[in-house]
Amino acid sequence: MRIGVLGTGMVGQTIAGKLVALGHEVMMGSRSAANEQAREWVAASGSSASQGTFAEAAVFGELLFNCTAGAGSLDALRSAHSDDLAHKILIDVANPLDFSQGMPPSLLVVNTDSLGEQIQRAFPDAKVVKALNTINCAVMVDPARIPGEHDIFLAGDDDAAKQAVRDLLQSFGWAADRIIDLGDITAARATEMYLPLWLRLMGELQTGDFNIKVVR
Amino acid sequence: MRIGVLGTGMVGQTIAGKLVALGHEVMMGSRSAANEQAREWVAASGSSASQGTFAEAAVFGELLFNCTAGAGSLDALRSAHSDDLAHKILIDVANPLDFSQGMPPSLLVVNTDSLGEQIQRAFPDAKVVKALNTINCAVMVDPARIPGEHDIFLAGDDDAAKQAVRDLLQSFGWAADRIIDLGDITAARATEMYLPLWLRLMGELQTGDFNIKVVR
Numbered sequence: 001m002r003i004g005v006l007g008t009g010m011v012g013q014t015i016a017g018k019l020v021a022l023g024h025e026v027m028m029g030s031r032s033a034a035n036e037q038a039r040e041w042v043a044a045s046g047s048s049a050s051q052g053t054f055a056e057a058a059v060f061g062e063l064l065f066n067c068t069a070g071a072g073s074l075d076a077l078r079s080a081h082s083d084d085l086a087h088k089i090l091i092d093v094a095n096p097l098d099f100s101q102g103m104p105p106s107l108l109v110v111n112t113d114s115l116g117e118q119i120q121r122a123f124p125d126a127k128v129v130k131a132l133n134t135i136n137c138a139v140m141v142d143p144a145r146i147p148g149e150h151d152i153f154l155a156g157d158d159d160a161a162k163q164a165v166r167d168l169l170q171s172f173g174w175a176a177d178r179i180i181d182l183g184d185i186t187a188a189r190a191t192e193m194y195l196p197l198w199l200r201l202m203g204e205l206q207t208g209d210f211n212i213k214v215v216r
Numbered sequence: 217m218r219i220g221v222l223g224t225g226m227v228g229q230t231i232a233g234k235l236v237a238l239g240h241e242v243m244m245g246s247r248s249a250a251n252e253q254a255r256e257w258v259a260a261s262g263s264s265a266s267q268g269t270f271a272e273a274a275v276f277g278e279l280l281f282n283c284t285a286g287a288g289s290l291d292a293l294r295s296a297h298s299d300d301l302a303h304k305i306l307i308d309v310a311n312p313l314d315f316s317q318g319m320p321p322s323l324l325v326v327n328t329d330s331l332g333e334q335i336q337r338a339f340p341d342a343k344v345v346k347a348l349n350t351i352n353c354a355v356m357v358d359p360a361r362i363p364g365e366h367d368i369f370l371a372g373d374d375d376a377a378k379q380a381v382r383d384l385l386q387s388f389g390w391a392a393d394r395i396i397d398l399g400d401i402t403a404a405r406a407t408e409m410y411l412p413l414w415l416r417l418m419g420e421l422q423t424g425d426f427n428i429k430v431v432r
Contacts, residue, residue, distance in 0.1 A: 106327045110409075112317075150431040153413075182416045190413040193326075197369075197406040200398045201430060210432040215366040216421060 004029055004061025006054050006076055008037040011093060011137040012067035016041065018141035020048050022171055029057025031076070058084040063091070063164070070096035070115050071108055074122060086125035089161045091168075092116050092188070093132045093140070095195050104199045107192060116155060116188025127161035129154060130188040131169065134198060136208035143173045143211075150211035151178050155187035180214065220245055220277025222270050222292055224253040227309060227353040228283035232257065234357035236264050238387055245273025247292070274300040279307070279380070286312035286331050287324055290338060302341035305377045307384075308332050308404070309348045309356070311411050320415045323408060332371060332404025343377035345370060346404040347385065350414060352424035359389045359427075366427035367394045371403035396430065 005016040006029045019026045027050045028038045038051035050060075058064060058080035068076040073094045077085070096115040097105040109115055116130035131154050132140045139146060152174060156162050166179050182190060202208050221232040222245045235242045243266045244254045254267035266276075274280060274296035284292040289310045293301070312331040313321040325331055332346035347370050348356045355362060368390060372378050382395050398406060418424050 101328075110327045111322045146431055148431050180417070180420065182413075182420060187416050190416040193409040194413050197398075197410050200403050200406040201396070204396065204398060205430075205432060207432065210430055212428040213431050214417060214421075214426055215362055215364050215429050216423065216426040 002062050004057035004064045007067030008035050013041050014137035015065050020045050027052050027057045027060040029054040055080040063089045066092045066094050070094040085123045090126045090128050092130050095133050114188035114192050116185050120185045127158040129156035129161050129165045134191050135211050141172050150213045153191050154181045157184050218278050220273035220280045223283030224251050229257050230353035231281050236261050243268050243273045243276040245270040271296045279305045282308045282310050286310040301339045306342045306344050308346050311349050330404035330408050332401050336401045343374040345372035345377050345381045350407050351427050357388050366429045369407050370397045373400050
């Protein structure tokens with residue numbers, strides 16, 4: 001599958017790397033078509049990897065990942081043409097973290113709205129699925145690095161899109177019964193608002209290699 | 217120990233009942249000293265149970281539980297005298313849920329503040345410990361009703377108070393290593409902001425009998 005990964009940071013590189021390893025063709029998108037981090041990633045990743053602007057990656061991908069920093073996600077996405085996102089699945093991995101007041105960050109949008117909803121409103125014809133934003137990127141693409149069962153969450157308005165994301169996440173190594181569908185895109189509030197707990201736990205455990213399991 | 221439980225709802229009744237069963241003397245506090253729910257609870261609970269106003273329960277207890285609805289917690293506590301809370305441990309179980317816009321509720325205070333912090337600021341001489349607000353009340357007092365390991369969290373500024381709460385929670389049935397100290401009272405933001413995820417999970421699982429385990 002042709003996939004556009006927007007964002008050249010650690011999350012984008014990790015997701016893009018996993019997608020190439022799984023046999024997908026991946027274009028990494030960034031503000032500048034000559035982005036140095038993307039260039040290094042392409043050089044290290046073989047012929048299935050390419051780079052371009054956000055807009056070019058949005059054209060390229062049949063499916064898109066938003067791996068930009070949450071504070072800049074809407075700007076990054078708006079540099080693409082709305083038509084190029086229409087009817088495409090957009091997996092929103094970002095969290096709207098505000099680091100401007102120091103650590104731990106607060107959230108830029110919260111409570112009665114979420115970044116996932118903002119993106120869905122900005123691109124009403126895209127199929128936004130919030131996913132993977134409750135774990136660090138190493139765990140996103142390799143759930144087995146944490147022993148035992150642990151869970152991730154989906155939120156989105158389009159059931160077929162969520163099923164496709166579920167299939168893709170299973171190819172990442174996530175067991176079907178560890179992927180919990182929380183409902184429509186407003187459930188992005190729930191997973192984004194989990195971040196303060198994740199950040200506190202990271203501080204306490206001194207590692208990002210953890211996740212939660214829903215026990216019933 | 218003499219314990220004041222502020223609040224006559226399901227959470228207050230469940231906590232107060234557990235405390236009586238464990239051999240504590242418990243006064244249930246409410247707006248009115250003649251509160252009907254408190255009267256029924258006292259009648260059913262034997263000679264260790266009593267009722268009074270919020271102010272009377274605050275005087276009575278060597279340790280206090282805030283089990284009032286979060287939206288009214290500050291008003292309820294302010295009807296007690298500040299001196300009667302001074303130097304006492306106040307376990308804040310409440311969540312600042314706003315049901316005024318329908319379900320699911322949002323939070324009345326969020327992101328850069330929390331109910332736990334508001335209470336600590338209102339009563340600077342009390343030792344506020346945020347705890348148990350991430351599970352339903354049946355699970356609070358009977359963790360074994362959910363099979364397997366699962367975790368709860370502490371937040372508060374006073375380490376000795378957190379140790380005392382940890383001991384009390386162990387008497388409720390919580391294993392020492394399933395009680396995670398998240399740090400100072402600002403960590404109440406993290407556990408209160410987890411509520412939207414708890415509420416979505418409750419909707420999805422169709423039960424409140426669940427919890428999360430931190431897997432590492």
